[in-house]
Amino acid sequence: MGIRFDAIGIFVGNIKKMVAFYRDVLGLDIDWNEEGPHAEFKHEGIRVMMYERKLLPGYLGTEVSFPTGLNGTFELAIDLPLFSDVDKEFERVVGLGAQPIVSPRNEPWGMRTSYVADPEGNLIEIGSWGKGEPKSV
Structure with missing residues (x-):
């Protein structure tokens, strides 16, 4: 299992x-x-x-510590179908109050990605592998 x-x-x-x-x-x-x-x-x-x-x-039953500022210990990742969806979603959530961290960009490994942070500094990746992109002829 x-x-x-x-x-x-x-x-x-x-x-x-x-x-x-x-x-x-x-x-x-x-x-x-x-x-x-x-x-x-x-x-x-x-x-x-x-x-x-x-x-x-x-x-x-024990003391714990928490990160302060921008939390670089984990991310939540959103996978969208189209590269253009990354730009739209980034703009939408930033317009609603998400903290912009990395504007949408194409990565050398074939992904379009961006990052925002929630109100407590946790990273949220908004990205796409382009799985919904039309096939070129």
Whole structure:
């Protein structure tokens, strides 16, 4: 039996602000009553969960540390069908408040990519491998 990841958890400082960003800017569906330390988004294939940082040491029984500023420890990646979708989505989410980090660009490995950050500095890659691009004749 192989390992299959079921969820990604993000430990957040301000759960209401972060839920609002992922719901209103990125467009993820959520079932959350705006109370409690845990929120979970409904998403195809993998769950995205949030939990308040201040409660984590008590839950784990040990002290923990968190990055400050731009978080370079992980990224969430969005894969879009068309290269042109990268530019459109980048502009859309930046217009709604995402922090622009890397404007859309073509990478030498054949991907079009860009980066934004959420309100707490977590990196979100908006990219495409061009799988939906029309075949040239």
